[in-house]
Amino acid sequence: MDNNPFSQSAKPQEGGVARRRSTRIEFVTTVLLSGKDATGTPFREYTQTATVNLHGCKLRTSYKIVVGMLVNLECPKAGTSGKGVCIRVWDPTPGIAGHEIAVQLIKPQNLWGVINPPPDWEIVAKSMVQGRTPQTERGLPAPSVPIMATATIPAPRVAVSAPPAVPAAPPVAPAREPVVTGPTTDQRIAELERRATRLVESVLDIMRGQAEELTRNSLEEFRQQIDALIQDSEIRMRQGLMQAYEESASSLLNLKTEIMDQINSRGAQILRAADDGLRSKLATPLAAGEKADPVKPPEPVTKK
DSSP: OTTOTTOSSOOOOGGGOOOOOOOOEEOOOEEEEEEEOTTSOEEEEEEEEEEEETTEEEEEESSOOOTTOEEEEEETTTTEEEEEEEEEEOOOOTTSSSEEEEEEESSOOOTTOOSSOOHHHHHHHHHHHHOOOOBOOTTOOOOSSOOOOSSOOOOOOOOSSSOOOOOOOOOOOOOOOOOBOOOOHHHHHHHHHHHHHHHHHHHHHHHHHHHHHHHHHHHHHHHHHHHHHHHHHHHHHHHHHHHHHHHHHHHHHHHHHHHHHHHHHHHHHHHHHHHHHHHHHHHHHHHHHHHHSOOOOOOOOOOO
């Protein structure tokens, strides 16, 4: 911002009137920082200042605050409070918690309770109370001596015996150009608050839109990943079922073959056992008959 109180040098405004600034000093005091962070979440945090001046301070915070956001500052030790706008954010330092920000007070004041402030603080405060110095119209220097009328003033006539005559009216100086005065301090503060609020709302709207877009993209990517996983699972399941079916069919065929082999082998054994039993049963009566009726040898045939 152009009115950054932490700038090293102040640039002159139009008309040659330099902007009022206050000396920055190193001063550590506890302050209560509150407001809404970059996500719109309310926060309250006790922290400490590093440097201060009449227009703002530099402090450390652990919350995400972006440039243009409106914050509240309270100094418990001094019993003062005020509103400010974040005008700068420093990157976090490795190994140190939080990051530093610069806050510009909407209404410059000794909010920090500095007992012996620099002399220019009082001068700046008084100049702010008195208001802005009137400026002449751009390009026309203010005259050092007012322009008087060129007409002469008639001298009054005085008679000895008569009362003095009423003197003539004094010459009227030409009308000056109307002095254009700026808005009052309260009006400037109200306008700054409105601008800060609009800026914060616009930043939040942008961040909400980005968050919604990121959420939509993440959900779409997640849905695509889920669909891909489902398709891959279906393919793997079909492949597994086909492999299981083929293995089951092969196992059943092998089992059928083994059972048929066992049945054939058992049937052959049963047939052989039945055949052997039948043969042995038939052989026993035959042997007994042969013992009861022995076969006589044939008689020799005699030749005549």
